[in-house]
Amino acid sequence: MMDWDKLRVFHAVADAGSLTHAGDVLHLSQSAVSRQIRSLEEALDTTLFHRHARGLILTEQGELLHDATSSMNRRLETAAARIRDSREEVFGELRVTTTTGFGTLWLVPRLPKLYAQYPELKIDLMLEERVLDLPMREADLAIRMKEPSQADLIRKRLNTVRMRLYAMPDYLERVGTPETLDDLPDHRLISMHNTATQVAAGEVLVQSLMSIGIPSTLTVNNYFGVLQGVLAGLGIGVLPDYVIADFPAIKRVLPDVESAEIPVYLAYPEELRNSKRIVAFRDFVLEELALSAKVLESMGAQL
Numbered sequence: 001m002m003d004w005d006k007l008r009v010f011h012a013v014a015d016a017g018s019l020t021h022a023g024d025v026l027h028l029s030q031s032a033v034s035r036q037i038r039s040l041e042e043a044l045d046t047t048l049f050h051r052h053a054r055g056l057i058l059t060e061q062g063e064l065l066h067d068a069t070s071s072m073n074r075r076l077e078t079a080a081a082r083i084r085d086s087r088e089e090v091f092g093e094l095r096v097t098t099t100t101g102f103g104t105l106w107l108v109p110r111l112p113k114l115y116a117q118y119p120e121l122k123i124d125l126m127l128e129e130r131v132l133d134l135p136m137r138e139a140d141l142a143i144r145m146k147e148p149s150q151a152d153l154i155r156k157r158l159n160t161v162r163m164r165l166y167a168m169p170d171y172l173e174r175v176g177t178p179e180t181l182d183d184l185p186d187h188r189l190i191s192m193h194n195t196a197t198q199v200a201a202g203e204v205l206v207q208s209l210m211s212i213g214i215p216s217t218l219t220v221n222n223y224f225g226v227l228q229g230v231l232a233g234l235g236i237g238v239l240p241d242y243v244i245a246d247f248p249a250i251k252r253v254l255p256d257v258e259s260a261e262i263p264v265y266l267a268y269p270e271e272l273r274n275s276k277r278i279v280a281f282r283d284f285v286l287e288e289l290a291l292s293a294k295v296l297e298s299m300g301a302q303l
Contacts, residue, residue, distance in 0.1 A: 002043070009036040010048065011069040014062065017055040074137045078271055091120035094277040098143040101223030102264075103127040105243050106292070107143070107285075114284045121277065129197035134269050141268040141278055143285070145199045148267040155267040156282070159289055161240045163202040163259035166250045171233040178236070178253055185214050188235030190226050193219035201259040206238055209257075245292040248299060 012022040013033060023033045041048050048062035058066055098107060103125060115121060132138035135152050142148065148155055167187075178184055191206045192198045196219075210217070218234055220226050223243070230237035236253055240262075244250055266285060272278050 003040070006036050006040040006043075007065075007069055007072070009033055010040055010065065011073065013037060013049070013056060014058055014066045014069070017057070019056070077137065090118040090276045090280045091122075092277060093122040093124055094141065094281060095124045095126065095139045096141050096143070096281065097126040097128065097132045097139040099129055099145060100127045101240060102143060102145070102242070104222075104224045105227060105240075106246075109246060110284075110288045113288070114281070117284075118280055121280075123281075134267060137269070140272060140275075141266065141281060143264065143266050145262050145264055147263060147265050150267075152270045153267045154270055154273060155265050158264045158266050158285065159293070160261040160263055161242055162261060163199075163205050163238055164241050164255075165236050165253045165257055166230055166239050166244065167236045167253050168230060168233050169249065169251055171235065172251060172253070174233070181209075181212060181254065181257065184209065184212055184236070184254075187214070188216040188218060189214045190218045190220070190229040190235050190237040192223065192226060192238070193221055196221040199262050201262050202238065202240075205257075205259040209238070241296065242292060244299065245295040248295075 009022065009026060009028070012025050013019060016022040016025060019030045019033045019037070022028075023030045026033065037048065044061070044065075046061045047059050048065060049056040050059055104127065108125070111123065114123075126132065126139055131144065131148075132142060133150065134140075134142055134148070135150055143158070145161065147157075175187060176183075178187060189209060191209070192202065194203060194206060194210070216235070218229050220229065223239060226237045226239055227243060227247075229235065230239065230250060231247070244252070266282060268275075268278050268282075
């Protein structure tokens with residue numbers, strides 16, 4: 001039977017790549033860490049690390065053991081989270097991942113309401129286009145613009161989004177309101193750059209608009225920048241419709257022009273089904289989306 005302490009020390013050294021750095025994390029001396037690693041290698045009758053001037057590198061056998069200790073750590077973290085969530089209070093860390101656009105333009109402005117309700121919640125918000133691996137616990141919960149394909153996830157379709165064209169009233173008064181697509185070359189188009197990661201439906205719409213031949217454009221690698229360009233009166237922007245719930249002054253132009261529907265899903269691992277943090281966050285998002293939908297309906301739009 002392996003010694004848990006030695007495995008804990010091994011995992012820290014493998015992550016740090018250094019006996020000294022691992023010792024700092026574990027509050028042990030370098031010699032104590034070295035003794036534990038040597039003892040583990042003797043017990044397994046194998047070499048776990050290659051030693052060189054720049055630090056330590058795992059051997060093939062070390063990689064196998066590190067995979068096992070990483071899996072153990074994730075399971076222990078999940079067990080600890082479930083134990084903490086057995087209490088009635090909603091508190092502790094919740095790692096949420098979503099796209100940069102949805103996170104900055106819709107989610108973050110609404111978080112004060114959630115924190116007011118659960119002041120001891122610690123949200124670690126990871127805004128990126130890369131889809132994080134929820135079963136491997138890279139995040140606890142995800143809001144994505146497509147249905148998750150990973151296994152062992154609880155998934156809920158929240159709503160649908162469409163990309164549409166928007167501009168500020170003062171810009172339209174100054175330059176004119178386009179009546180047809182043929183009028184777009186008289187305007188500056190603000191959009192995501194076609195090399196930036198974005199939902200396929202949005203990319204298709206932008207490419208079709210660019211093919212018209214628009215002399216002046218502003219391309220940005222995220223929707224926050226596109227929104228700022230629209231608010232500054234630089235031109236007509238291609239934006240997701242959920243943005244407009246918080247910016248009622250922005251006007252939609254060419255209402256017949258829009259992308260295909262983009263589904264929005266919330267997902268989390270099956271093992272976190274009973275997590276009170278997950279439930280609280282899920283219910284909060286659903287309530288806020290319902291409020292946004294009412295605002296958009298009152299503006300004559302549909303989320």
